[in-house]
Amino acid sequence: MKNLIPKPFGKKRMAIAICSAILVSTALGILIYQGTKDTVTIMLDGKKEVVRTHAATVNDMLEDLEITVQAADYVHPSRTTKVDDDLEVVWKPAQKIVMVQDGKTEEVWSTAETVDELLKDQDISLKEQDKITPSKNTKLKANMEVAIDKAFSLKLVVGGDEKQVWSTSTTVADFLKQQGVKLNDLDRVEPELTEKVEAENTVNVVRIEKVTDVVEEPVDFAVITKKDDSLSKGKEKIVKEGKDGLISKKYEVVKENGKEVKRELLSEKVINKKQDKVVTVGTRTTVAQASRGVTNVSSSSGKEIYVSSTAYTASCKGCSGVTSTGVDLKSNPGAKIIAVDPSVIPMGSKVYVEGYGYAVAADKGGAIKGNRIDVFFSSKNDAYRWGVKRVKVRVLD
Numbered sequence: 001m002k003n004l005i006p007k008p009f010g011k012k013r014m015a016i017a018i019c020s021a022i023l024v025s026t027a028l029g030i031l032i033y034q035g036t037k038d039t040v041t042i043m044l045d046g047k048k049e050v051v052r053t054h055a056a057t058v059n060d061m062l063e064d065l066e067i068t069v070q071a072a073d074y075v076h077p078s079r080t081t082k083v084d085d086d087l088e089v090v091w092k093p094a095q096k097i098v099m100v101q102d103g104k105t106e107e108v109w110s111t112a113e114t115v116d117e118l119l120k121d122q123d124i125s126l127k128e129q130d131k132i133t134p135s136k137n138t139k140l141k142a143n144m145e146v147a148i149d150k151a152f153s154l155k156l157v158v159g160g161d162e163k164q165v166w167s168t169s170t171t172v173a174d175f176l177k178q179q180g181v182k183l184n185d186l187d188r189v190e191p192e193l194t195e196k197v198e199a200e201n202t203v204n205v206v207r208i209e210k211v212t213d214v215v216e217e218p219v220d221f222a223v224i225t226k227k228d229d230s231l232s233k234g235k236e237k238i239v240k241e242g243k244d245g246l247i248s249k250k251y252e253v254v255k256e257n258g259k260e261v262k263r264e265l266l267s268e269k270v271i272n273k274k275q276d277k278v279v280t281v282g283t284r285t286t287v288a289q290a291s292r293g294v295t296n297v298s299s300s301s302g303k304e305i306y307v308s309s310t311a312y313t314a315s316c317k318g319c320s321g322v323t324s325t326g327v328d329l330k331s332n333p334g335a336k337i338i339a340v341d342p343s344v345i346p347m348g349s350k351v352y353v354e355g356y357g358y359a360v361a362a363d364k365g366g367a368i369k370g371n372r373i374d375v376f377f378s379s380k381n382d383a384y385r386w387g388v389k390r391v392k393v394r395v396l397d
Contacts, residue, residue: 042089055083062091070094072109095142102150114139115146127151129166152199156181159207160257170196172203181205188256206256213253213263219245222276223385225355231282234354234392242277245270281355304394305344307371309353311386312339313378323363333378339363340373345395354391 040051040061055061059079062069069075072094081087094109097118112118116136119126126132129151134144149168156165158181169175173193176183183189186208197203221242231237248269254262314321314329321330323337325347336359338351345351349361356375368374373393377383 038083038085038087040083040085040087040089042091044091046092053083057082058087058089061089067091070109072111074111095140097140098143098145100145100147102148110140112140118146124148127166129168131168154197154200155202156205157202158205167197172197175203176205184208186210207258209255211253211255212266213251214248215251216246216248216271219247219274220381221245221274224276224278226278226280227283228280229283231280232284233282234352234394235282236355237280237282239278239280240275243275245274246272304392305371306390307344307373307393308388309356309373309375309386309391310388311377311383312374313376313380313383315380316383325362327362329376329378335376336360337362337376338373339365339368339376341369341371344371345373345393350396352394352396354393355389356386356391358396 038053038055040053042049042051042061042065044065044067051061051065053061053064055064057079058075058077058081059069061083062075062079069079069091070093074090074092074094076090077087092111094111097108097110099106099108099122101124108118108122110118110121112121114136115132115134115138118140119132119136126148127150131149131151133147133149151166151168153164153166154175156163156179165179167175167178169178171193172189172191172195175197176189176193183205184207188206188208190204190206191201221244223242226239228237248271250266250268252264252266253260254264312319314333322328323339327335327337329335329337336357338353338356338359338361340347340349340361340363342361342364345361347361347364350358351361352358353373353375359375363374363376365374373391375386377386
């Protein structure tokens with residue numbers, strides 16, 4: 001058979017045919033390759049993408065996508081999971097968070113979205129009184145600082161009232177503000193406001209106030225004794241009655257927690273002026289007296305002696321309130337009793353004391369020796385008015 005196609009033309013067509021066959025085969029192979037890929041839905045840091053892949057595992061797929069997975073990143077399902085058609089993969093990269101707790105700083109990596117989730121992720125539990133900054137519902141950002149102040153227990157005393165409280169404050173001033181304690185100008189705080197508080201400390205607020213107190217006080221009148229030679233010895237005559245005065249005193253009083261701790265007199269004013277009592281004592285009759293030593297007087301002599309006289313009360317220093325003969329002076333404030341030296345005036349003697357009146361020698365004392373007596377008064381003022389004087393004593397029996 002005769003070949004009608006020229007040789008050069010036949011070779012050219014053959015080459016084209018071969019190329020076409022290769023292209024078709026390649027395209028077909030590509031179509032077949034693409035058709036065998038698995039369709040995977042992947043969430044990459046919150047963004048949803050659909051990819052087709054021949055990767056055998058989730059880790060292979062992430063590597064194909066040039067995603068570097070850190071140890072703290074969240075991948076679901078696990079990276080060793082086999083890739084199947086319609087698989088859903090979630091990858092959430094961890095971010096660095098700076099945590100400050102108890103004065104220590106630490107960098108952590110976490111996929112938590114909020115501060116609250118971070119605490120759970122780090123297995124940190126807080127008490128109600130603990131303080132965290134920022135708040136738990138704050139959304140986390142890379143390199144964010146999260147500070148935790150652990151609360152501690154301490155004692156708070158305000159105006160004497162004590163209670164146990166919790167605080168995260170660092171100074172006494174901050175602590176008191178946190179507890180709602182308002183300070184007055186005079187209040188004293190222990191320790192100082194600028195000092196730091198620590199666990200088991202005691203913060204004491206002493207409430208101080210200054211008040212003005214006006215009181216009225218009586219002023220005792222004095223007894224003025226004058227000699228009168230027109231009167232017999234031993235007789236007394238009241239020339240002018242005494243009258244107590246009245247004075248107003250103004251004090252500045254300092255109180256701490258309601259109790260008075262200081263009182264200072266600011267001024268005083270006389271409301272009623274006192275009137276002293278004037279008494280004349282007779283000196284007309286002269287009676288011989290013992291010139292030396294001790295004069296012994298029997299109970300029946302009726303003689304008179306001069307003695308040095310002082311006064312005492314039932315509540316004087318060192319006094320029991322009961323005489324040496326058993327008389328209860330506190331129960332008998334009106335009793336007329338004198339203490340004597342029994343060797344001079346016998347015990348139980350009835351006497352008349354110049355300026356004092358009739359009395360009984362029913363007491364004695366260690367300091368009462370010789371010509372000396374001690375007269376009893378129920379009032380300290382009366383005893384002070386009596387003072388120390390030389391008087392005549394007549395022994396009646």
